[in-house]
Amino acid sequence: MNPSHTLVKHDMNSQFFLDSANNCMLASSPIIRRQQFLIRSLCRYQNRNHMAETKPEDAIAADAEQFIRRITPSLDLNRHKGQAGKIAVIGGCREYTGAPYFAAISALKIGADLSHVFCTKDAGTVIKSYSPELIVHPVLEESYSVRDDEKVSVFRTVIAEVAKWMERFDCIVVGPGLGRDPFLLLYTVNLQGFRFLTFSLQDTVREIMKLARASSVPLVIDGDGLFLVTNNLDLVRGYPLAVLTPNVNEYKRLIQNVLDCEVNDQEAVQQLLSLARRIDGPTILRKGKGDLISDGDTFVLVNNDGSPRRCGGQGDILSGSVAVFSAWARQQASALNEDPSNSVQSPMVLGCMAGAVLLRKAAALAFANKKRATLTTDIIECLGISLEKICPASSGQT
Numbered sequence: 001m002n003p004s005h006t007l008v009k010h011d012m013n014s015q016f017f018l019d020s021a022n023n024c025m026l027a028s029s030p031i032i033r034r035q036q037f038l039i040r041s042l043c044r045y046q047n048r049n050h051m052a053e054t055k056p057e058d059a060i061a062a063d064a065e066q067f068i069r070r071i072t073p074s075l076d077l078n079r080h081k082g083q084a085g086k087i088a089v090i091g092g093c094r095e096y097t098g099a100p101y102f103a104a105i106s107a108l109k110i111g112a113d114l115s116h117v118f119c120t121k122d123a124g125t126v127i128k129s130y131s132p133e134l135i136v137h138p139v140l141e142e143s144y145s146v147r148d149d150e151k152v153s154v155f156r157t158v159i160a161e162v163a164k165w166m167e168r169f170d171c172i173v174v175g176p177g178l179g180r181d182p183f184l185l186l187y188t189v190n191l192q193g194f195r196f197l198t199f200s201l202q203d204t205v206r207e208i209m210k211l212a213r214a215s216s217v218p219l220v221i222d223g224d225g226l227f228l229v230t231n232n233l234d235l236v237r238g239y240p241l242a243v244l245t246p247n248v249n250e251y252k253r254l255i256q257n258v259l260d261c262e263v264n265d266q267e268a269v270q271q272l273l274s275l276a277r278r279i280d281g282p283t284i285l286r287k288g289k290g291d292l293i294s295d296g297d298t299f300v301l302v303n304n305d306g307s308p309r310r311c312g313g314q315g316d317i318l319s320g321s322v323a324v325f326s327a328w329a330r331q332q333a334s335a336l337n338e339d340p341s342n343s344v345q346s347p348m349v350l351g352c353m354a355g356a357v358l359l360r361k362a363a364a365l366a367f368a369n370k371k372r373a374t375l376t377t378d379i380i381e382c383l384g385i386s387l388e389k390i391c392p393a394s395s396g397q398t
């Protein structure tokens, strides 16, 4: 048997490892018991050949389901539109219209009430045509489509448009399909005087992220948003309401830029903890065969069954899912009058875990139905039924 090891809690003096989902070294402290619950919910053995010899799947799934049920709002007929979450996705350009759609529609399919997309003008009509459910704001401009003398006014218009909505959002996903404007990083925008007149799509997004921080709106940074953040870490440094969701390449760039070394899979846990500590605040979800999550203090591995199909767009589903679950985890913390900053279970870590578990369940179900033909849209169609199995819609109705 070759169990995956999961680091539960990490501080300067101690590292507590689980050798299996049932074997925790420290059970007495309430903090550790809470962590144990999470880990029992989410830990799976990586060696799939030995699955039958390990903890029964039903028992692990039951733990994970209990956790997701805890933060999923009930379907109470007295609730009004918007209470189950308002999500925004900043992304979508000429090349990529699928990615923001996948993220935004996933948020709706999981249960958010409203899902907005802020994309470039070129992408707007295309994304609207995918779904009438999405509220699409084609306000972003790519550099090639703006004359120099228009840049200041365009920049002001875009920022004003987004700022108008900002405080209404429970979470903003930055980056799916955003693109990498070639004028990136050539200049700095000075908001007071607009002394530097050139700006790009990514400059605008940078400003949007600053606005989100000022309003304490959680941020999930994915795709090209990570490209921006990796080169401008101050955008998220010290912000605990940010989540970074790097794939293999995005993680490599983060490690190189932040830790000035190469990815070391032998020391994956320690390296992720170091990265999270260095960035100081945000939670990092390193996507892969197993999804590794850390905020620099807690570490969690999610590796329940997913799909062996690696079609593009699965990370986009994840970013939309993490946004919704993080918003719900935050709502629940404030409903219980917990100060999220004091809570052992950071809402962003909880959101990452819930999002990863659900995506993988939906991917497994889609693959069972479609096999090699499984596409991202098939996985999205399985989000609802996967969540329904965990939280039946009827159980919360009053």
Ligand SMILES: NC(=O)C1=CN([C@@H]2O[C@H](COP(=O)(O)OP(=O)(O)OC[C@H]3O[C@@H](n4cnc5c(N)ncnc54)[C@H](O)[C@@H]3O)[C@@H](O)[C@H]2O)[C@@H](O)CC1
Binding pocket: 095, 096, 097, 098, 099, 100, 175, 176, 177, 178, 179, 222, 223, 224, 247, 248, 249, 250, 312, 313, 315, 316
């Ligand atoms: N339909 C769409 O519109 C989609 C758009 N996407 C967007 O496309 C943009 C670029 O994202 P990408 O993820 O493609 O960019 P990346 O910079 O992550 O590069 C992807 C490249 O990495 C390679 N790769 C993937 N997994 C690997 C592994 N395990 N080891 C080594 N190489 C590996 C792939 O073959 C591909 O060439 C983002 O804005 C993203 O959001 C993607 O989300 C996919 C779907």
Ligand SMILES: Nc1ncnc2c1ncn2[C@@H]1O[C@H](COP(=O)(O)OP(=O)(O)OP(=O)(O)O)[C@@H](O)[C@H]1O
Binding pocket: 223, 246, 247, 248, 287, 288, 289, 290, 291, 306, 307, 308, 310, 311, 312, 313, 314, 315, 316, 317, 318, 356, 359, 360
């Ligand atoms: N090798 C793998 N085995 C099983 N599941 C995986 C594997 N790699 C990724 N996944 C699952 O797919 C999800 C998306 O990861 P992926 O690496 O495809 O992201 P991405 O490259 O950002 O996707 P996108 O194409 O949307 O940009 C992960 O969270 C994980 O659950």
Ligand SMILES: [Mg+2]
Binding pocket: 222, 223, 247, 315, 316
């Ligand atoms: Mg991606």
